Amino acid sequence: MPANLTPQYQKAEEAFRRAQSPQERVDCLEEMLQLIPKHKGTEKLQADLKTKLKEAREEVHAEKSTPKTTRSYRIPRQGAGTVILIGAPNSGKSRILKELTHAQPEVAAYPFTTREPLPGMMPWHDVAVQLIDTPPVTSSHIEPYLTSFVRSADLAVLCFDGSSDDAPQEAADVIAQLAERKTRLGSLTGFDEEDLSHINVRTLLAVTHGSDPDAALRVEMFRDATGADLEMKLIELERAEDREFLRNWIYAALGVIRVYTKRPGKPADKESPFTLPQGGTVEDLALKVHKDLATGLKHARIWGTSAQDGQTVGREHVLADGDVVEIHG
Secondary structure, eight states: OOOOOOHHHHHHHHHHHHOOSHHHHHHHHHHHHHHSOOSGGGHHHHHHHHHHHHHHHHHHHHHHHSOOOSOOOOOOOOBTOEEEEEESTTSSHHHHHHHHSSOOOOOOSSSOOOOSOEEEEEEETTEEEEEEEOOOOOSSOOOTTHHHHHHTOSEEEEEEETTOTTHHHHHHHHHHHHHHTTEEEESOOEEETTEEEEEEEEEEEEEESTTSTTHHHHHHHHHHHHOOOOEEEEOOTTSHHHHHHHHHHHHHHHOEEEEEEOOTTSOOEEEEEEEEETTOBHHHHHHHHOHHHHHTOOEEEEEETTEEEEEEEOTTOBOOTTOEEEEEO
16 A cells, blocks of 8 residues: 655655754654554554654663763754765865855865865855765764764765776775665665665765866776766866856756745845745745744745746645745735
8 A cells, every 4th residue: 555645744754854963853753753644554654753763762862861972063054955075085075165165174185184074155146055075984984973964965965086096996985884874875865765764865976187087987987886876077176167067066956946035015035035845835935934924824926937927826836946926824
């Protein structure tokens, strides 16, 4: 019997994937259990959720009662999406952050210059995307907190030094380290339908020093070794056109739209758009503006490509990039 999960449940599931603390996971799991349809087709999923809720509550208790022995990091989500830069030492992560944002990471020829996560905001037209540089991953070491960073991200960028003969194995080591922690880098983001403990994260393969004559061959070696079929681009960060391409590529991979709001009788606010996943509705926008606004939502008027200018639509109306929305409660 199919699960027939509701859009409300799927949104709660997405919030659970993005949770960064045990208490946040507890809150999301409790909501998922409330929203999940109760029938034979969801019995296994309900049991899995109850198990995970028990584990999350135990984590909360342990966190409160045990002194911290390792450092942890929490970086508030900002902008149109959160993108994690991951890779081996000297793979180009920090250089990408420096070139695309106003952050000033240490960039050097020697390895392990990044010792803790560093965020920066990448401008794209009238929105910004949060990029987070992270410490390098090797076959023998991964920072304990990095897995949760990757799992909660909207997108990962796996950096690969196209000029290095070691890059194929080093990138394979990154994939293996995360896979051991039930985190798979791939073409889609979301939970494994058979096992909620496994999470897939959409990942781009950014090949730095992409002008090296053997860069493409090294990528093929990596693919042969791992079976990973990641969307790949050869990038030369010395070139302004490549940096701009990388900026656009990352934004497009997030799969979001920009939506502008207006008050009745007032001009549209064209300075600070809201961003929604492609397929986002009027109700999704109202939730972003304010939870109470979504509760009292009656209808909206739209100016843009998803409707005739000024057309009145309901809460389930699917919005398009650039739409102007006037919400009526």
